[in-house]
Amino acid sequence: MRRYGKNPDEDDIRVRPNRKGNRPRTHIRPKHEDAEDGMVLTVDRGRLTVLVGDRTIVAMKARELGRKAAVVGDTVSLVGDLSGDKDTLARIVRIGERRSVLRRTADDDDPFERVVVANADQLAIVTALADPEPRPRMIDRCLVAAYDGGLSPLLVLTKSDLASPDQLLSAYTPLGVPFVVTSREELENGDAADRVREQLDGRVTAFVGHSGVGKTTLVNALVPKEKRRTTGVVNAVTGRGRHTTTSALALPLPGYRGWVIDTPGVRSFGLNHIDPSRVINAFPDLQPGTEECPRGCTHDSHEPECALDAWVAAGHADPARLDSLRRLLSTRNRREGD
Ligand SMILES: Nc1nc2c(ncn2[C@@H]2O[C@H](COP(=O)(O)OP(=O)(O)OP(=O)(O)O)[C@@H](O)[C@H]2O)c(=O)[nH]1
Numbered sequence: 001m002r003r004y005g006k007n008p009d010e011d012d013i014r015v016r017p018n019r020k021g022n023r024p025r026t027h028i029r030p031k032h033e034d035a036e037d038g039m040v041l042t043v044d045r046g047r048l049t050v051l052v053g054d055r056t057i058v059a060m061k062a063r064e065l066g067r068k069a070a071v072v073g074d075t076v077s078l079v080g081d082l083s084g085d086k087d088t089l090a091r092i093v094r095i096g097e098r099r100s101v102l103r104r105t106a107d108d109d110d111p112f113e114r115v116v117v118a119n120a121d122q123l124a125i126v127t128a129l130a131d132p133e134p135r136p137r138m139i140d141r142c143l144v145a146a147y148d149g150g151l152s153p154l155l156v157l158t159k160s161d162l163a164s165p166d167q168l169l170s171a172y173t174p175l176g177v178p179f180v181v182t183s184r185e186e187l188e189n190g191d192a193a194d195r196v197r198e199q200l201d202g203r204v205t206a207f208v209g210h211s212g213v214g215k216t217t218l219v220n221a222l223v224p225k226e227k228r229r230t231t232g233v234v235n236a237v238t239g240r241g242r243h244t245t246t247s248a249l250a251l252p253l254p255g256y257r258g259w260v261i262d263t264p265g266v267r268s269f270g271l272n273h274i275d276p277s278r279v280i281n282a283f284p285d286l287q288p289g290t291e292e293c294p295r296g297c298t299h300d301s302h303e304p305e306c307a308l309d310a311w312v313a314a315g316h317a318d319p320a321r322l323d324s325l326r327r328l329l330s331t332r333n334r335r336e337g338d
């Protein structure tokens with residue numbers, strides 16, 4: 001019998017590292033020509049809430065999809081009762097090809113990495129500058145998960161009223177990661193939400209962060225609770241005891257100029273299956289320097305024949321960039337407290 005992990009609402013298909021670096025594909029069956037397409041907003045014990053046009057429809061996966069699960073952000077095709085009326089249930093018959101995948105960590109109880117969010121363009125990594133203390137290795141792990149999954153990262157540094165961002169930012173300058181710094185005062189006068197919103201325009205952004213960093217405060221400021229009700233879109237979602245699910249939840253930014261995907265319970269990312277060749281894709285300036293590397297070189301600091309050292313020493317790229325790449329690659333080896 002199939003063993004479910006902690007959260008059966010995530011895709012449990014094991015994603016194999018893809019050496020060619022292209023994105024995972026899903027099989028599309030040319031059946032159900034009358035199916036309509038929608039976007040998965042949340043998943044709760046096998047029931048998916050899907051936005052189809054301006055209707056919110058509750059659906060379940062058709063048996064023909066097998067083990068393949070639809071996750072938040074997936075584009076799916078549905079058949080059956082698509083009215084969105086109370087107590088109706090549609091069937092999901094196709095899951096569209098994914099542009100990006102955000103994978104949740106594997107942990108002791110659950111050896112598989114699972115896809116938590118599909119098709120996000122951006123990963124907002126929310127970190128407090130104090131209370132709780134920032135954890136740079138955790139940020140690095142999130143960056144690697146973003147690069148590996150095909151998302152572009154955004155650093156959101158909260159609580160600048162408590163500590164300065166300068167030291168932390170100096171570690172990320174060579175990576176060129178965009179960032180927004182917010183404070184208590186800016187949260188209260190609306191500037192924090194405005195500045196974060198500028199980075200979200202027209203994009204799907206998944207928010208991750210440890211407990212206490214201010215993620216919930218920020219998400220509420222971006223998509224105010226009262227707006228959620230008036231959009232109608234999340235009515236069905238929020239009305240159904242959201243606290244019972246650990247699934248991510250997609251919230252439309254007011255004006256539909258993008259999506260915020262809140263990911264409760266996603267604290268870190270297992271990186272055991274990360275493909276180094278996908279991480280280096282985020283370093284196009286270093287990529288030509290890998291041409292002389294031995295086959296299968298991971299480019300990390302333990303690779304005796306990695307060609308990047310000599311190439312960078314010859315002045316082809318900024319040594320700080322190679323240091324950053326190596327730092328990110330080293331996060332695959334998890335340490336206590338990561
Ligand atoms: N000083 C200060 N406190 C903040 C700021 N942003 C949020 N907080 C506070 O930090 C605490 C945690 O905020 P939450 O939004 O609940 O944090 P969270 O990351 O969602 O944590 P969980 O709800 O546990 O997942 C709350 O008391 C907030 O009021 C900030 O910019 N400055």
Ligand SMILES: [Zn+2]
Nearest residue numbers: 293297299306
């Ligand atoms: Zn190499």
